[in-house]
Amino acid sequence: MQIETGVSLKSFNTFALPAVAHTLIRIEAPADVRRVVDHPEFGRAPKFILGGGSNIVLVRDVTACVLKIEIMGRRVLEQREDAIIVEAGAGESWHGLVAWTIEQGLPGLENLALIPGTVGAAPVQNIGAYGLELKDRFESLDAVDLVTGRTVTLDAQACRFGYRDSVFKQALAGKSVITRVRLRLPRPWQPMLGYVDLQRKMDETGIAEPDARQIFDWVCAVRRAKLPDPAVIGNAGSFFKNPVVTPEQCRDIIARDPHLVHYPMDDGNFKLAAGWLIDACGWKGKTVGGAGVYDRQALVLVNRGEARGAEVVTLARAIQESVYGRFGIRLEPEPVVVG
Structure with missing residues (x-):
């Protein structure tokens, strides 16, 4: 320490x-x-x-x-008939872990490649991309209670995963520290190719049955084309959650804006593309002080040089008001405002 x-x-x-x-x-x-x-x-x-x-x-x-x-380490913990269990320290890079599993010939996490952050933060946010969420590959985690100092092990049910949500953003917010995470890579492996970007890659390359390494490379390429590298221009990735609406709400918006980008969900509701909503309100490329909206993806707010946190918050609130005024949709930020 x-x-x-x-x-x-x-x-x-x-x-x-x-x-x-x-x-x-x-x-x-x-x-x-x-x-x-x-x-x-x-x-x-x-x-x-x-x-x-x-x-x-x-x-x-x-x-x-x-x-x-900064708790490090990663290993194959167990090989079962139906799954391989891998374990990683909470301080490990999430993308580093995904890349390591691919290098070890352990498919299952490739759709979650290039998501920034650490392994310990992944369950907090229930990270997700290209049709896969962390909860779909989650086995269990260890956490230390910040009051008692005791170590507890939580399974998926105890973590109460939701869309970009978990018990660590609710009842256990600031009350425990995740130290190790275990993930379940199912056997046999089945590729997840339902998203348009991946379908487009299949059409472009002529590869109808990509392996996990190919999907990993495609996801990295798509993300790099859309999202700025934090090492080059400061950002926190996707700034707003994609809002979920009822079928009635979705139909109402489509009646006014037929080009609305939306995705059906298993429960009958629809997920709307927050980036499309923001872009439709004319925010792409706009700035407030040193903070701005990325000119290639309206869902990303960026630090154009010497931005301060208050400027980012001001810009985010202006976007929220604009989207609500036009669509009646309240955008919820993904990042946590500290201070």
Whole structure:
């Protein structure tokens, strides 16, 4: 456990927003969390859990004790007849884990390639892309309670996964630290190719039965074409959740805007493309101070140079008001505003 004071968080958040952590503790093992809980100064102090910083907007300096999760390691834990179970430390790069499974000949996570952030953050957000969500591959996780210091193991039911949601954003928000995550890669493997972008890749290449490596490469190529690299231009990926509406709401919007991009869901409702809604309101390329809407994907807000967190929040609220005014839809941000 390493304790640092007055740490700049600009390089620890993918938006590259300026902020300082009054106290930052590097968590390199589950035992470090228990040491924090038992610490005479930090045990009862408010805490902020920081992974890869890809899903936060820092508005001001962080006075809570920042726990920087750096628990590493990945391994094949178990090989069953119906699945392979892999385990990774919460501090591992999520994309790094996906790439590692492909290199090991372990398919199943390829649709989730190139999603920024850490393994420990993935269950919190129930990350998803191209027809797959983390919950579809989830086995269990270990977490340490920030009050008692006890380690608990949670299965999918206990995690209460929802669309970009979990118990860690609800009842357990800020109350526990995820330390290790186990994922279930099903046997036999079946490719998931239902999304338009992947169908287009199949048509372009003439590959009708791609393997996991090919799908991984396609997903990476599509994401790189649409989304800016945080190392080049600060951003937090998709800024808003795709809203879910009833069939009646969907029909009403289509009657006014026939080109609405929408997807049917298993429960009969429809998921609307938030990026399309934002673009239809004319926001692509617009700026507020140093914050802007990415000119190639309206769903992404970016730091055009010296943006501050307050400018990002102001821009996001203006977009929300605009979309609600035109479509009657309330967009919900994905990143957590800190400060």
